[in-house]
Amino acid sequence: MINFLQTKWSSKGAIALAISAMLLGACTNDLDQQAAVPETNVTTEEVADNTNQLIGKTVTIRSTPVNKLGPSTFTIADKQFFGSESILVVNASGKTFTLPTDPNTPIQATGPVSKFVIADINRDYNLGLDPNLYKEYETKPAIIAQSIALAPKPGELTTNPQLYYGKNLAVTGEVENIRNANSFTLDEDKLFGGQDLLVIRAGTPKGTVNEGEKVAVTGVLRPFVIADLERDYDLKWDLTLQKQLEVEYKNKPVLVATEVYPSAIPQ
Secondary structure (H helix, E strand, C coil): CCCCCCCCCCCCCHHHHHHHHHHHHHCCCHHHHCCCCEEEEEHHHHHHHEEEHHHHCCCCCEEEEEEEECEEEEECCCCCCCCCCCCCECCCCCCCCCCCCCCCCCCEEEEEEEEHHHHHHHHCCCCCCCCCCHHCCCCCEEECCCCCEECHHHHHHHHCCCHCCEEEEEEEEECCCCCCCEEEEEEECCCCCCCCEEECCCCCCCCCCCCCCCCEEEEEEEEECCHHHHHHHHCCCHHHHHHHHHHCCCCCCEEEEEEEEECCCCC
16 A cells, blocks of 8 residues: 655656655554555546556545446546546446535545446446447546445534444544544544544554544444444443543444555645
8 A cells, every 4th residue: 555645646646656655665654564455545637647557456546526427437536636637437336326415525436447448347347338428438547446435524424424324434534532542533624623533443453543643544434322332343442441432422423444544635
């Protein structure tokens, strides 16, 4: 997993890749070394500018949806890069994904980069895409997504949790209050509003997080009901911490993490 170390992608994404690889060798962060996911975080600009280098590689991209093309396809582009080329995303996860009604809510998609050939896509994934609708995308870069998740901000989850309960999410934020190896809070932006989001890492966590570190967390949002959480997850809390968290977060939203890894989104 390439850690971008707060480095913004230049228009020459290959240079950024080389710099990131050199820095990774010297990285001493436990989370980078032990809990890095196998995917490479990229931007739409990187996919567009360095398609040939990324072909066949599994990447994770986080962006706002731009245009829905069909039940299984949409395009995305990076707002931070003016004039950035849109990238086609094909939902090959086998699960229906509904784009968020709020156009400013990002999504996260993970899958291999490919040059879009509709005959191959229809053959391999049986999606029944209409060739007439995709002529302009033929042989252009696409991400064949194996997983897609909503990627709201922590403040959005704590302010309107009912919109997200039970859904698979990919949330980026700054580690703020580490309670123990299995729990901490995320604060994406103090100016955004809302309360900090509690994150629980079920089971034995891979690697450690550090206060102030920018991380991405994938998981499911649930109400903090201690009996339900203890029933469904191996939390390994001591009694004192359990009581403290129950007082502070009872019936409030908690993100039960399946993965925690360094974020590629610039701070």
